[in-house]
Amino acid sequence: MRFSRRRVAVDGAVVIVTGGARGIGARTAELFSTRGATVWIGDVDADVAAATAAAMPRCRSARLDVTQRASWDRFVAEVVAESGPVDVLVNNAGVMPLGAFDTESEATTDLILDVNVRGVLNGMRAVVPSMVSRGRGHVVNVASMAGMIPIPGMVTYNASKFAALGASLAARREYADSGVTVSAVLPSAVRTELASGVPLGGGLPTVDPDDVARAILKTLRTRSARTSVPGWVAPGWALVDALVPEALERAVRGRINDRRALTALDPQGRSAYLERLERQSKDHAAQLDSKVTP
Template sequence: MTRTRTDRQRDLRGSVVVVTGGGRGIGLATAGRFADAGARVVLGDLDGDLAARAARSLGGTTRAHGHALDVTDRASYADFLERAAEHGPVEVLVNNAGIMPLSPLGEQSEESIDRVLDVNLRAVITGTRLVLPAMTAQGRGHVINVASAVGRVGMPGGAVYSASKFGVVGFSEAMVGELSPLGIDISCVLPTVVATELSAGVSAARGMRPCTPEEVADAILGVARAPRFETWVPAYAKGVFHASNALPRRARDLLSHLMHADSSLTDVDTAARAGYEQRAQR
């Protein structure tokens, strides 16, 4: 990665960019944005065939490569990164893979809880650890973690999901102090409700709107070009969060109720989510 002289943003042409969960949704849109920016993109997805098809849709072997990746398996993640490094040193890692099964905590199975924490949080830690040696040796790199607005604002109905995303934000904040002296940037992107399969049947809070995978991808690309720690999508959601967070707890809870934010993950269309919930459990 280099900085252009005209806009002082990083020039991503030729950089190797790794995107997990790249077969669909935010991951695929993000891979497309990086490919269009001239990067060499390596997509990973639990469904290897889907990853390969996604890569072909972005220009095949000239711009993108897709491989099977189980982010919960350290050996699989390490092997995937080795394959990515065949195209050059990995300069950007986008930890995007995530799942969001929804239910009250008392109804969520132990297997589901483990899966959410393994995919959403442990995998972010694993991926970061695995890219550190090479990034440290080359004196540069960027880890971009796709968190969530509920990584700052916990919501009933998705307690474990929220906990996993709070963990991603906290882990990332701690890593800033460790990685900055090494020349490695770390960033968090916090989308609200995104119009993907993961959010099927979920309504945005009153006054908010669902964002598209492409909007999130644009934010991720922007962060890669001009690193900063925290980016919300849509951007105005950050102001809503900070304004409400400054209120006393009782007033904050009332505002959340008036915006229907406190029921966003409980009053869901279960029929619309059925297909995703079954796939997430697998």
């Protein structure tokens, strides 16, 4: 199966970045903007997104709830009306609650799966058909190395990122001859608010949002199926997973304390993110209730 190598030029491209108000999304929007793209930030926190966009040339924003197809339809319609067809979609929006699986609320489970999985699927559905009709386009789904490496304290998050990676690889093959490519970017632990209150390092590589933004931009040139950040992590883990006995892997994991998302969280350091997650979870639960209430 061959994949189109028809490149999307960054200069002049129309680019959507979801979850672009902060962190990886904001740095990605900035990088594309400085390279001459017209960038649209979509984020559920519309006020923060507007402030982020205002600091960049050729950057606009609008409210986007990635879990809702109707919100996507409104957002993409505004982008197309103002800036033209979408050339690049960066599905970056994501949430990362941590902790014991058996105490996770149903509302939290719903939020993780709907943002991290349904949000990716909704985004592709919203833009890929028009890309196919034009014979060109590029989608980048920001997954995580948690889409390959299982980690205690992240059961549902792991599930969501494994799903995001699988969806990316399957969509890539489905649209292989259409001129549209789909790439997955898998960061290791990123120094953003999502990782606040979590001890980083200790055998797990950490990166900055700028590192991830550069990897996202690079996929427009490479059109690679899967890119980890740092680049050696995904191939390295694939070798470990294939060749290292589970008992040895378990011993190494114990030495680096891979259970830190269960045992070493700092609630104080994570409080601001948890408060935002709680608001988002309640809003999302209310939306779900409204769909089933007669």
